[in-house]
Amino acid sequence: MTATQKGRLFLVPAPLDFGCDVQQNITDSLPMATLQTAANIQHWVCENAKTTRAFLKRVNDICPLSQPLQSLSIQELPREVHKKGDHAGSLGEGFDAKPLLQSAKAGSDIGLISEAGMPAIADPGSSVVRAAHTLGIDVIPLVGPISLMLALAASGLNGQNFAFIGYLPQDAEPRSKRIKELETLSRQTHQTQLFIETPYRNAALLKVLLQNLNPQTHLSLSLGLTLNEATTCSKKVALWRQNHAELPISLPAVFGILA
Amino acid sequence: MTATQKGRLFLVPAPLDFGCDVQQNITDSLPMATLQTAANIQHWVCENAKTTRAFLKRVNDICPLSQPLQSLSIQELPREVHKKGDHAGSLGEGFDAKPLLQSAKAGSDIGLISEAGMPAIADPGSSVVRAAHTLGIDVIPLVGPISLMLALAASGLNGQNFAFIGYLPQDAEPRSKRIKELETLSRQTHQTQLFIETPYRNAALLKVLLQNLNPQTHLSLSLGLTLNEATTCSKKVALWRQNHAELPISLPAVFGILA
Numbered sequence: 339m340t341a342t343q344k345g346r347l348f349l350v351p352a353p354l355d356f357g358c359d360v361q362q363n364i365t366d367s368l369p370m371a372t373l374q375t376a377a378n379i380q381h382w383v384c385e386n387a388k389t390t391r392a393f394l395k396r397v398n399d400i401c402p403l404s405q406p407l408q409s410l411s412i413q414e415l416p417r418e419v420h421k422k423g424d425h426a427g428s429l430g431e432g433f434d435a436k437p438l439l440q441s442a443k444a445g446s447d448i449g450l451i452s453e454a455g456m457p458a459i460a461d462p463g464s465s466v467v468r469a470a471h472t473l474g475i476d477v478i479p480l481v482g483p484i485s486l487m488l489a490l491a492a493s494g495l496n497g498q499n500f501a502f503i504g505y506l507p508q509d510a511e512p513r514s515k516r517i518k519e520l521e522t523l524s525r526q527t528h529q530t531q532l533f534i535e536t537p538y539r540n541a542a543l544l545k546v547l548l549q550n551l552n553p554q555t556h557l558s559l560s561l562g563l564t565l566n567e568a569t570t571c572s573k574k575v576a577l578w579r580q581n582h583a584e585l586p587i588s589l590p591a592v593f594g595i596l597a
Numbered sequence: 598m599t600a601t602q603k604g605r606l607f608l609v610p611a612p613l614d615f616g617c618d619v620q621q622n623i624t625d626s627l628p629m630a631t632l633q634t635a636a637n638i639q640h641w642v643c644e645n646a647k648t649t650r651a652f653l654k655r656v657n658d659i660c661p662l663s664q665p666l667q668s669l670s671i672q673e674l675p676r677e678v679h680k681k682g683d684h685a686g687s688l689g690e691g692f693d694a695k696p697l698l699q700s701a702k703a704g705s706d707i708g709l710i711s712e713a714g715m716p717a718i719a720d721p722g723s724s725v726v727r728a729a730h731t732l733g734i735d736v737i738p739l740v741g742p743i744s745l746m747l748a749l750a751a752s753g754l755n756g757q758n759f760a761f762i763g764y765l766p767q768d769a770e771p772r773s774k775r776i777k778e779l780e781t782l783s784r785q786t787h788q789t790q791l792f793i794e795t796p797y798r799n800a801a802l803l804k805v806l807l808q809n810l811n812p813q814t815h816l817s818l819s820l821g822l823t824l825n826e827a828t829t830c831s832k833k834v835a836l837w838r839q840n841h842a843e844l845p846i847s848l849p850a851v852f853g854i855l856a
Contacts, residue, residue, distance in 0.1 A: 349750045363630070367740045371625035424757075459749055459756040467753030471831045479747040481626045481823060487746055488738040490718055491608045494726030497718040498683075501760035501788065529760065564740060572730045 345442035347470040348449050349457050350376050351482025352393055354564045354590065356454035364396045367564050372480040377401035379449035380410055381441040383466055387412045390451055413438055415462050424458070424465035435469035442475045454590070456484045460502065460534060485563050486532055489592035492570040493530070493558030496596055500530035506543065517550045524555075525597035532594045540591045544582065547593070551575045555597040562589030604701035606729040607708050608716050609635050610741025611652055613823045613849065615713035623655045626823050631739040636660035638708035639669055640700040642725055646671045648712055672697055674721050683717070683724035694728035701734045713849070715743045719761065719793060744822050745791055748851030751829040752789070752817030755855055759789035765802065776809040783814075784856035791853045799850045803841065806852070810834045814856040821848030 353367045364373065376397050384390040390412055394403060403410075419433045442448045450457045450466050456479070457463035470477050486502055503520070507513045520531045535543045540561075547557060558572035567586045571578075572594075612626045623632065635656050643649040649671055653662060662669075678692045701707045709716045709725050715738070716722035729736050745761055762779065766772045779790040794802045799820075806816060817831035826845045830837075831853075 365628055366630035367628050369624055369626055369628050371622070456746060456750050458753070459746055461756070463750075464753045464756050467751065468831070469753075471753055471829075477751045477753070477829050477831075478827065479751045479822065479829075481740075481742045481747070483740045484743060484746045487715060487718055487743045488740070491715050491722075492726065492736045492738045494717070494723050494728075494730055494736070497720070497723050498763045499761065502758065503788075504757045529762075563738065568737065570730075570736050570738075572727070572736075 343445055344475050345445050345447040346476040346478055347439070347442060347467065348375055348379060348447060349463070349467070349477065349479040350379070350449045350451045351456045351480060351484065352451055352454050354454050354483050354485055356389065358562075358565060358589075360566070361396075362565065365400060367483040369481050370401075372482055373397055373401045375480055376449060378404045379447050380405050381446050381448045382410060382412045382451060383415065383438050383448060384412060384451045385415055385453050385462055387414050389453055393451065411441065415466070419462050419465060424462055433465040435466040436473060438466060439469055439473055439475060442470070443473060454485075456482065459484060460486060460504065483564050485560070485590065485592055488563045489558070489560035489570065490530065490532060490594060492560055492563075493572045493594045495530040495556060495558055495572070495594050496528060497530070499528060500532060502532040504533060505535065506533055510546075513546060514550050517547060521551055521555055521595060521597045524595055528596075530594055530596045532592060534592055537588050537590055541587045543593065544587065547595075548575060548578055548582075551595065552597065553579070555595055558594040559585065560592045561586050563592070565589065602704055603734050604704050604706040605735040605737050606698070606701060606726065607634055607638060607706060608722070608726070608736065608738040609638070609708045609710045610715045610739060610743065611710055611713050613713050613742050613744055615648065617821075617824060617848075619825070620655075621824065624659060626742040628740050629660075631741055632656055632660045634739055635708060637663045638706050639664050640705050640707045641669060641671045641710060642674065642697050642707060643671060643710045644674055644712050644721055646673050649710055652710065670700065674725070678721050678724060683721055692724040694725040695732060697725060698728055698732055698734060701729070702732060713744075715741065718743060719745060719763065742823050744819070744849065744851055747822045748817070748819035748829065748853060749789065749791060751819055751822075752831045752853045754789040754815060754817055754831070754853050755787060756789070758787060759791060761791040763792060764794065765792055772805060773809050776806060780810055780814055780854060780856045783854055787855075789853055789855045791851060793851055796847050796849055800846045802852065803846065806854075807834060807837055807841075810854065811856065812838070814854055817853040818844070819851045820845050822851070824848065
């Protein structure tokens with residue numbers, strides 16, 4: 339590699355067991371090519387350096403790292419990006435991540451990783467990807483678990499037309515309003531609407547959904563995908579109202595509706 | 598396993614090299630757990646039995662199949678589902694896939710697979726998943742490549758709010774109208790709009806997009822994801838108009854816009 343050849347930005351997915359009591363085998367959810375690529379990356383951009391080191395230890399158990407863990411460069415995204423997201427303000431006015439990509443400009447590959455799943459999807463990181471495109475650095479997404487799509491496939495809802503809209507509002511009145519808006523939109527466009535919630539609020543959100551949605555609307559809830567307890571329950575709201583007792587409701591969740 | 602215990606429906610992702618000249622290593626895009634699970638499944642529901650057998654041969658090279666290939670049961674989804682999709686008509690009035698799940702009712706696991714990527718996402722299969730939920734059969738999605746999300750992550754566009762809307766209309770006038778509708782929707786909601794095209798029409802669609810979109814709109818095009826030639830080009834339309842000559846434009850593509 340010559341001094342002028344740029345490094346690449348690899349998007350490295352992480353297992354979905356972040357914060358869970360029992361860790362799965364990393365080979366359960368990451369292909370060997372993803373593990374091998376990760377093992378060779380010496381410069382990382384991440385949400386949290388500590389959990390990135392823990393991830394790399396798991397990688398090392400399968401594919402030995404090319405350099406000792408202590409010698410790797412691990413940069414964290416600023417707190418501001420965690421809180422406000424990469425797209426605060428209009429496109430291009432968000433966080434400028436170009437300084438994080440210095441080592442790629444100098445010829446080294448960089449890995450971008452989030453706490454669980456794919457960086458830049460329902461997670462920070464897109465500002466880093468945009469900066470790479472601006473700098474002419476190749477962006478290469480690696481295969482791994484993406485909970486939104488595992489949930490969509492497992493829901494049986496429309497996978498030819500769907501949207502992910504992030505989190506619903508937390509306050510009761512705007513939340514009910516948003517639920518009804520999404521139901522109307524889904525009825526008009528036949529588009530599945532996916533959204534997520536902080537695990538300790540899953541039960542409360544499910545209750546509010548069952549109060550607000552039409553009995554004929556289809557509601558899917560996936561919990562703990564890729565974990566041993568993984569489950570997806572998908573049925574009409576009328577049937578949910580009859581029975582939804584025995585779900586592992588405090589696991590990471592993806593909700594979907596189709597009206 | 599007792600006679601009354603039901604089998605499960607596994608959603609088995611396939612590599613993204615379907616129809617490509619060079620096949621990749623299956624371990625590049627499928628985790629070992631996915632390969633091991635697939636190797637143990639004796640009943641399959643698929644788009645095409647021939648390509649399913651080719652997939653299983655590739656699995657067998659890594660994880661020996663539990664039964665000889667010739668003895669496996671492989672059922673194809675009817676042509677009607679391929680053409681009209683699983684959601685023709687309103688939800689629940691589409692294709693009734695319950696008869697395809699007889700062996701799960703009898704206690705055997707079933708694998709659902711499409712030609713490339715995840716079944717039931719931008720591909721047939723959701724009718725089978727819905728039938729499983731109706732019959733009380735557990736649905737378990739396995740990890741593998743999903744081109745829409747690899748493309749979204751690699752685009753740097755908004756991954757906290759996005760929609761996939763399938764194909765654009767083929768006729769010139771409704772297509773231009775739809776492009777402008779999607780651009781307006783994206784501007785109003787800050788939602789990334791993803792869509793796909795049949796590979797031989799990619800170049801024509803790109804041309805029409807560059808004619809119709811606002812110069813300040815961000816356009817991303819991912820081609821051949823997970824293949825050696827994989828590339829993602831993501832920039833404003835004004836920059837696209839200056840230069841878009843050297844892309845492998847006839848590879849499977851995912852388009853994304855953010856206005």
